[in-house]
Amino acid sequence: MLTFVGLGLHDERSVTVAGRRAIRDADRVFAEFYTSRLVGATLPDLEAFHGVDVEVRGRAGVEDDPEAVLSAAEVGDVVFATAGDAMVSTTHVDLRLRAEARGIETRLVHGPSAATAAAGLTGLQNYRFGKAVTLPFPHAHGGGDVPGSVVDSVAANRDRGLHTLVYLDIEVDPAERRRRGDDRTDDEPAFMTADAAAGLLAGVDGWTDRLGVAVARAGSPDPVVAADALGALADRSFGPPLHLLVLPGDLHHVEADALRTLADAPDALVDAALA
């Protein structure tokens, strides 16, 4: 049996009670933290809380060499844990399909996700979001500062009055990080900040004065939600990771009130976005 458990958004207590039970009952517990992170808990925190050893797999250890996970799941109860909800990334789906192909039973234990947390924290309505996008570090793609596909998706959402959730890049490979001049000696990933992302997006023609909402540390006890023009958000800072950014489309009146009250949005920008 292979059980995919979503660990949720922040620390070792962001997992569900059902997820905790699955982890405690497992013969072996694997985890990956290259698609997302629990920034409020270290690996020892997680192991101590659950009373288990957690075997962390890097991208190569999941995608190129899934054998350790699969062979363990053939003979025992194995948990594969990830931050956020279970099964958010293609790499997890691929692992699940490999397991099913070998006749291994699979199941999911869901966890809280940044996708709905961002909607909840900003007061923007979940069903008024269009397609989400990920903003990569500029060095990670060939084009200019913002990939054309990101600009196109935001524009297509706006044409329908819809909001866009912008996930921000995480670079987990320290070698790659150092190659581009980030010479910290620890192995902490490089997290794109909401201010850096706002700066990139403000550089798109005509976007500087557009309303954006920075969301920092969704799911933690001290989230920050701040709405302002993208050009202004670029000059602020929002503390430790993880960050994400929301680009609102048209606002309903409760959404407008929420952005004013919860995110200190400037009246002029909110009024201009009212549907």
Added chain:
Amino acid sequence: MLTFVGLGLHDERSVTVAGRRAIRDADRVFAEFYTSRLVGATLPDLEAFHGVDVEVRGRAGVEDDPEAVLSAAEVGDVVFATAGDAMVSTTHVDLRLRAEARGIETRLVHGPSAATAAAGLTGLQNYRFGKAVTLPFPHAHGGGDVPGSVVDSVAANRDRGLHTLVYLDIEVDPAERRRRGDDRTDDEPAFMTADAAAGLLAGVDGWTDRLGVAVARAGSPDPVVAADALGALADRSFGPPLHLLVLPGDLHHVEADALRTLADAPDALVDAALA
């Protein structure tokens, strides 16, 4: 202090460890179950698990008369609990804004949501979903079987190759239910089933042979995920609630494999949807 806690998807163990602590530590715990439901736990189950009394508020008790919740939160630690993630509905945002206006501190403890669970269970990628829609009972709106706004949203998503998550109506008012001829004497809500929804959608011009994916009991230990033409799904049944439906757009190859493996999708329909 007013803490909004998402109870998650299925039963009393779908809440996070952090959410459980917030509930246990609260002076009073309110909940509403008219926007969604925990179908795997009764109110006594919930109260016994958490060791607290839960005061359930109907729509009128939240929207027209929020005073009980707000005045309690002015003098003590109050939890307002809902199924799924916290703050998914306008009615919750409204309550939060009323609290903030009275100087009551508010916070959210997130829970798993059907939005990301549906993506995970089907193997369809979260970032390839467009705007979600809700399919209402036909008697609940003025037009034909499927509101034009639903048809338009699905079509606009498909034009961009995107999937659509279709939430299915829940009718909680037993009086209204009986008015339209559902003469059960208990007060169980009427849940729209995925087969009924598929039947309604199959009636849209040209949609009978389109691929749909029924998802039943997301977040429970026995979810069902079944892909077929909408006309064929309409003739099947998927067991107890809650159900929802996904209408795929273009499929990437891992998504196609997932629908074949996890949802038993017919090859011809999957091949036709490959991007």
